[in-house]
Amino acid sequence: MLKVLNPGFFATIQDLGRTGFLAFGVPQAGALDDYACRAANLLAGNDENAPLLELTMFGGEYEFCADTLIALAGADMAAELDGAPLGNWSSRRVKKGQKLALSFAGSGCRAYLAVAGGFKIAKTMGSCSTHTRSGIGGMEGRPLRKGDLLPMAESAGGQEKNLPGELKPTAVPPLLRVLPGPQADAFSGDVFAVLESEEYLIEADSDRMGYRLRGPSLKHKAGADIISDALISGGVQAPGSGQPIIMLNDCQTTGGYTKLCFVVSPDLPLLAQCRPGDRIKFRAVTEEESLLALEEYKGRLARLREFAKEKTPARLWRLTVSSKRYDIEIEEVYK
Template sequence: MTLRVLAAGPLLSVQDPGRPGLRRFGVSAAGPMDPPAMQLANALSHNPDTAAVLEFAGLGGRFHVTRPALVAVTGGDCDLRIDDRPIAAGESHRLMPGETLFIGALRDAVWGYLGIAGGIVSPPVLGARSTHLRSGLGGLGGRRLIEGDVLPLGPAADALPPLRAATPRVSSGAGPVRIVLGPQHQRFASEVLARLLNESFTVSSQRDRMAMVLDGPRLPAIEGHDIVSDGTVPGAIQVPGSGQPIVLMAEAQTTGGYPKIATVIGADLARLAQMPTGSALRFAAVTRDQAEEIWIAHRRFLRGLRDDLQTVPDGAPDTAYLLSCDLVGLFAADEILAPVLPPNSPPGPT
């Protein structure tokens, strides 16, 4: 029971929830760039949240399976087909041996997920299957997947029904990206903090699973940009000597020597990760207590999304089901995104 990669999109890798609890040993958690989208891919595939999926950037690729399997693609809308038959993202479909699953370019998103019933059962490393590309841990040899790779699948029941989400997108909503001021925000003058909160930034092309550099107003520190290295977390906004903020992501290093002006709250970090290169954004400050309340509401929304999954009819769909589908979006003309991850362009946090 295997999944074969016939063609691989950028940064295609195995991901599961990651390796929490090891940062004190210098091992970052890794895991998905968009955890809610990964959880939805697993839910649609009748998997637990802990199952491993495939994550890709911008473009998915082509895949075969050696046994019948339910598959689901989440993260954003895209050209999605089994052989020549268009199918919808955000719901699960039966993929049979001999058929080809094609995942095209994501529209208005960067990170996509392919869930498969039974999950991917590559050997766990330090308690997880997640690939940490920077350090070569997990997944398949610690690297991105390429054409010809074969991945083992876990067992799954034969009669699992296809599912779809009642809510079409997993989102923390629109509006500013919410932040909590960071442990070194005192190193920035009040007018610089006002610049952070009142001016617009743009997602630059310098981005990967480790970090994202933002273009926009410079954020100079009062006493320079070198500090004694201390702990970092995904979402931390470091400011190096260039004054350009760097937002740490899933593969963030565990310590850093640049001052941290703020931290993106957990409920908004996936939304930031999904913003295509060139997107404009603004920040809004919240208190730690407010961030915790937002997180509780966010988790409640995600639980409700899984609880409200609907069964998709096998065979010819009935009228009620067709009326509930976004057929215009499904058959919209394909869009090819500009490259979102330039090769060999690490953002360079410390």
């Protein structure tokens, strides 16, 4: 069990999301930062889709009721295990009774905490992802509360790992690549020139459903309403105000506003780490550019999986004794 001593600002159980139920109006939900979710699970020796915790802005405090291996990825919340700093994008073995405290995110918005074997939560419609508005998934379809006990597998361990720098996302203000959408011609003038012209501010009333933006207004030719059709994460729609909203994983499955464009999937993890008050920029790309972006992301995921499979490399030391050089290999060995 993992005991929730303090759930922080907003903590939910997520996996890679619910599929097969959009036709019934059930949103996909799932970890907003696909990359960090996969990284945390892989570092913990799990399947990439295993249920883990998504912590928002302020992580909270948790007690382990069994020995296990844990992994942290995503936003750095200055984690401490019984008061000792714990690296982000890494996995560590923890002992029964140890307490993990996570503070405010220095940068980024969402941290992921995976435990070896994943949380043992019953699936709802094929997934453990929490969708709070529908009241399904995770812990009774709601955010975690103080006192919650999350069942988890007991694990003898596994290898502790630190993700190398080149596999960690770089913290830069995101430039989001977008593909023009089906209703782009419902906007007047050179709407993409307007969209690309300045930064957009992420408004305070943004959440897992979507980010409301404030910036240059996107003008419609004749109204913002269309016959309701599908909404998916990454979709950028503009209601009558002309201020865009980027839909995220918890968004309703259908909606009736014009959709100007779609953020390419590989940029959604960057967006997921933005918080209210952050500024983002857009850049329209071609179909070809979006395919290249997908290829690049696929490559990163392949390297992440490769790293997770590797044993921690031995460290090499070079000693010189009486002008004689010795190469020594030091390997961490766990019982």
